[in-house]
Amino acid sequence: MSTLHPFPALRPPRELAARVSSLPNDVMNHREAREMAAGNDASFLHICRSDIDTSETSIHAPETYAKARENLEAFVRKGYLVRDEKPSFYIYRQIMWGRVQTGIVGCASVDEYASGVIKKHELTRREKELDRIEHFDACSAQTEPVFLAYRKHEGLSGIIREWIKFHKPEYDFTTDDGVTHILWPVSDPGTVEAIRKGFEEVDALYIADGHHRTASSAAVSARRRKEHPDYTGQEEFNYLMAVVFCDEDLFIMDYNRVVRDLNGLAREEFLEKLRASFDVAPADAVPGEGYAPRAKHEFGMYLDGRWYSLTAKPGTFPADHPIESLDCAILQANVLAPILGIDDPRTSDRIDFVGGIRGLGELERRREGLVKMQEMCERLIAEHQSLDTLNAENCLEEIEQMEKEGARFMDIKKTDIRKKRRTGAIIGAVVMILLMGFTIGLMLWANTQDPIPTGLLIFLIAIPVVIIGGILAALAGRMKEIEGGEEDEASKY
Numbered sequence: 001m002s003t004l005h006p007f008p009a010l011r012p013p014r015e016l017a018a019r020v021s022s023l024p025n026d027v028m029n030h031r032e033a034r035e036m037a038a039g040n041d042a043s044f045l046h047i048c049r050s051d052i053d054t055s056e057t058s059i060h061a062p063e064t065y066a067k068a069r070e071n072l073e074a075f076v077r078k079g080y081l082v083r084d085e086k087p088s089f090y091i092y093r094q095i096m097w098g099r100v101q102t103g104i105v106g107c108a109s110v111d112e113y114a115s116g117v118i119k120k121h122e123l124t125r126r127e128k129e130l131d132r133i134e135h136f137d138a139c140s141a142q143t144e145p146v147f148l149a150y151r152k153h154e155g156l157s158g159i160i161r162e163w164i165k166f167h168k169p170e171y172d173f174t175t176d177d178g179v180t181h182i183l184w185p186v187s188d189p190g191t192v193e194a195i196r197k198g199f200e201e202v203d204a205l206y207i208a209d210g211h212h213r214t215a216s217s218a219a220v221s222a223r224r225r226k227e228h229p230d231y232t233g234q235e236e237f238n239y240l241m242a243v244v245f246c247d248e249d250l251f252i253m254d255y256n257r258v259v260r261d262l263n264g265l266a267r268e269e270f271l272e273k274l275r276a277s278f279d280v281a282p283a284d285a286v287p288g289e290g291y292a293p294r295a296k297h298e299f300g301m302y303l304d305g306r307w308y309s310l311t312a313k314p315g316t317f318p319a320d321h322p323i324e325s326l327d328c329a330i331l332q333a334n335v336l337a338p339i340l341g342i343d344d345p346r347t348s349d350r351i352d353f354v355g356g357i358r359g360l361g362e363l364e365r366r367r368e369g370l371v372k373m374q375e376m377c378e379r380l381i382a383e384h385q386s387l388d389t390l391n392a393e394n395c396l397e398e399i400e401q402m403e404k405e406g407a408r409f410m411d412i413k414k415t416d417i418r419k420k421r422r423t424g425a426i427i428g429a430v431v432m433i434l435l436m437g438f439t440i441g442l443m444l445w446a447n448t449q450d451p452i453p454t455g456l457l458i459f460l461i462a463i464p465v466v467i468i469g470g471i472l473a474a475l476a477g478r479m480k481e482i483e484g485g486e487e488d489e490a491s492k493y
Contacts, residue, residue, distance in 0.1 A: 002204065004242075005109075011082065021175060022044040023045075042080045106199075106244065113240070129216050146242040153202055214240060254292075270339065274335065282309075285307040289360060429474075433468050433472075439464045
């Protein structure tokens with residue numbers, strides 16, 4: 001049994017839908033997001049990528065999350081987003097590259113994510129999780145849906161067909177990337193109930209895209225439950241916004257891994273280790289387009305300017321296991337961990353991820369960018385450049401040009417969110433302890449002016465002393481919570 005609830009969406013008026021729409025927050029960098037939103041104050045990027053209104057160096061800073069909330073409130077105030085009057089489902093059709101997929105937007109249960117009714121197949125990266133936790137929490141809103149899938153249900157398919165047949169869409173527009181978006185709100189009580197009951201007959205939902213958003217929503221829900229221990233389970237924070245597609249409609253794009261080095265191996269050593277688990281063969285590919293796998297358990301690999309086809313050998317993975325037989329699991333178990341030494345892709349800074357919407361050519365551009373960076377470093381060394389003689393202006397110009405050509409540079413100035421949380425908790429605790437200390441001092445001074453019975457004085461002083469003890473205990477618990485990562489709270493309930 002799966003849960004999908006209707007909800008009154010906050011969405012743009014029909015005439016503004018194309019202006020408000022934006023790509024997901026994680027498929028672009030800061031510079032690209034700013035360029036996309038340039039000249040369009042209604043772009044949703046001002047909310048989901050609010051760093052375009054702060055700065056590139058403060059992407060994960062509190063002021064950026066506060067700006068997201070500020071922009072969301074401004075969108076409502078200006079009429080860019082309007083809340084529906086009735087709880088509704090939303091039939092959403094996407095047409096991309098001639099492929100059509102149609103799903104239903106609704107609210108899935110956070111509890112079902114925790115219990116495994118909503119099934120996941122990927123690990124999540126900690127920094128991405130923390131980012132969306134802070135974003136959702138600051139906005140008190142689910143600003144982007146999770147992409148879920150379900151096995152075909154004839155009743156639900158029939159409802160979708162009938163509604164589309166007899167109702168005009170609210171939105172029908174094509175974005176600059178050539179993708180057509182069509183949406184039908186469904187507020188009719190009878191149809192809403194039929195959809196809800198239809199999903200009760202669906203055994204499980206599967207995360208197709210959005211593992212980080214799902215985990216982040218669950219973590220924010222855990223926060224809200226702590227804040228409201230009398231919750232009933234019906235509050236909005238117990239659900240996450242999702243668009244749910246039938247498995248027969250799905251078009252799943254690739255999600256590629258980029259590894260920065262070969263873990264100390266020479267090229268031929270690396271290839272030899274691969275051959276223990278894969279059939280490795282050079283692959284023909286059009287420059288700029290890459291090599292796409294043509295069958296299950298086949299991988300494309302770009303190494304030293306050449307494409308290869310890797311096909312997993314029988315016996316190198318449990319073929320009957322629903323999760324461990326997935327290509328991403330095979331790659332992790334046979335390449336990333338044992339050969340490249342990346343045991344936890346969630347935390348390793350040696351691996352990056354590139355969404356398939358950028359195309360396989362992006363992998364070639366990344367590699368060429370790394371080569372150019374290496375050449376620049378080698379040139380600077382050969383020229384005996386040092387920090388006190390380096391012409392930084394020229395280097396920056398060269399780096400900017402490389403970025404325009406597709407090179408990606410790591411931001412080594414990473415924001416440690418945990419450090420900020422620790423500092424905030426300590427400051428808050430110190431302020432409260434000082435306040436209680438002042439209260440005790442005030443009581444003692446007042447007693448010298450107008451003495452009261454000793455027993456009553458001890459009782460009154462005991463109150464702030466107990467509060468100080470509670471503050472210290474709460475601080476210790478908070479420190480432990482921060483170190484453990486608040487995103488893990490979702491598993492506790």
